[in-house]
Amino acid sequence: MSHPNWNRVVIKVGSALIAPNQQGCSSHYLLSIAQFIVRCRANGTQVVLVSSGSVAAGSHMFADQEKTNIAVKKAMAAAGQTEMIATWDRLFDFPSAQMLLTHADLRDRERYVSIRETIFSLLDNNILPIVNENDTVTTDKLKVGDNDNLSAMVAAAADADALIICSDIDGLYDKNPHEHDDAKMLKSVDTIDESIYAMAGGAVKGGVGTGGMRTKIEAAEKAVSHGIDTYIINGFTELSFNMLLAGENPGTHFRPFKKPMKENEHWMRHTSNAQGEVIIEGNFDGTLGTDSDQLTSSEIIGVKGEFSVGDTILVRKEDGTKLVKAKSNYSSCLLNFIANQDSDEFAHEFEEKTGPIISDQHVANLEKE
Ligand SMILES: Nc1ncnc2c1ncn2[C@@H]1O[C@H](COP(=O)(O)OP(=O)(O)O)[C@@H](O)[C@H]1O
Numbered sequence: 001m002s003h004p005n006w007n008r009v010v011i012k013v014g015s016a017l018i019a020p021n022q023q024g025c026s027s028h029y030l031l032s033i034a035q036f037i038v039r040c041r042a043n044g045t046q047v048v049l050v051s052s053g054s055v056a057a058g059s060h061m062f063a064d065q066e067k068t069n070i071a072v073k074k075a076m077a078a079a080g081q082t083e084m085i086a087t088w089d090r091l092f093d094f095p096s097a098q099m100l101l102t103h104a105d106l107r108d109r110e111r112y113v114s115i116r117e118t119i120f121s122l123l124d125n126n127i128l129p130i131v132n133e134n135d136t137v138t139t140d141k142l143k144v145g146d147n148d149n150l151s152a153m154v155a156a157a158a159d160a161d162a163l164i165i166c167s168d169i170d171g172l173y174d175k176n177p178h179e180h181d182d183a184k185m186l187k188s189v190d191t192i193d194e195s196i197y198a199m200a201g202g203a204v205k206g207g208v209g210t211g212g213m214r215t216k217i218e219a220a221e222k223a224v225s226h227g228i229d230t231y232i233i234n235g236f237t238e239l240s241f242n243m244l245l246a247g248e249n250p251g252t253h254f255r256p257f258k259k260p261m262k263e264n265e266h267w268m269r270h271t272s273n274a275q276g277e278v279i280i281e282g283n284f285d286g287t288l289g290t291d292s293d294q295l296t297s298s299e300i301i302g303v304k305g306e307f308s309v310g311d312t313i314l315v316r317k318e319d320g321t322k323l324v325k326a327k328s329n330y331s332s333c334l335l336n337f338i339a340n341q342d343s344d345e346f347a348h349e350f351e352e353k354t355g356p357i358i359s360d361q362h363v364a365n366l367e368k369e
């Protein structure tokens with residue numbers, strides 16, 4: 001087989017590959033990954049690296065501390081990040097750049113566009129972007145939470161052709177192989193549904209990884225809907241990388257959608273967080289976000305949460321059916337006010353002057369969920 005025809009790939013490297021025994025960073029497993037990156041670049045493929053491992057790399061500097069304490073973990077991440085970036089940088093004879101991101105950055109459209117522009121600008125200048133979550137500033141709400149999901153968001157932002165998740169295991173098995181001797185590996189997945197999620201267990205207890213297989217499947221789901229070929233492979237062995245370069249599949253391949261979502265729809269659905277909800281009548285049978293079906297205040301029966309103009313909202317029916325995620329052109333306060341008017345006429349006049357409640361340019365359909 002011949003070398004795959006990728007213009008751009010995102011490679012995600014798990015903690016166990018960076019700091020296998022939590023005694024600081026080791027380049028032992030990173031050498032073959034670095035070589036893969038070098039060979040991709042030589043073949044004309046641009047590469048973005050998403051590297052976990054700052055917590056695992058910094059752990060040895062906090063010998064007598066309570067490692068589950070959040071403040072200690074953040075300090076481990078901050079200290080380990082320098083060591084990790086220095087280790088990667090030593091493996092390349094071209095420059096690399098550190099990008100630390102949070103979910104708050106990615107779900108803000110302006111910051112997201114800025115992140116995209118920075119990635120493209122680094123790649124245009126042959127600089128390797130190395131991305132990790134900015135653990136110092138994250139709280140639960142701001143956190144992506146795991147680098148599998150982060151890598152998929154980055155792959156979408158970078159318009160990558162492939163996402164390669166390098167883990168400590170050969171691929172996705174039909175059950176956790178650490179708990180079941182008869183577990184079998186899946187070579188490919190065409191559709192990600194509940195049966196696929198049911199196969200996934202968490203990370204090894206007491207290990208360095210976060211999220212286990214579940215977050216890798218979530219990442220694959222995000223990536224394939226953007227048209228990105230996604231692989232989970234064993235990053236411990238050089239063979240995985242040689243096979244990828246030969247156009248072969250060394251692990252589990254998640255096939256991309258034939259008709260991927262548009263960039264802004266994908267961002268709205270998979271990256272942006274809804275700040276509030278608009279609940280509409282159960283008998284509504286239109287398709288929101290199209291020219292023919294605009295949401296009007298007369299359909300609204302409730303507004304939940306506090307949101308401002310420009311925030312993302314979830315529009316759902318009374319029975320919980322999710323319809324769309326969309327950018328709201330109204331604040332929650334204003335929407336409550338007009339939805340509670342006795343006279344429809346007032347609301348219609350108001351909407352005619354102010355414009356549609358949700359923007360038809362920024363809508364993601366959720367009816368399949
Ligand atoms: N169905 C499954 N197939 C493969 N691995 C699984 C499965 N369910 C749970 N796992 C666990 O997920 C681990 C990989 O995830 P994780 O520890 O988060 O690694 P990483 O650091 O690469 O993100 C595997 O080592 C395995 O213990």
Ligand SMILES: N[C@@H](CCC(=O)OP(=O)(O)O)C(=O)O
Binds near residue numbers: 147
């Ligand atoms: N920002 C964290 C990422 C943790 C994480 O997602 O780890 P992993 O499951 O090994 O990809 C770190 O660098 O330690």
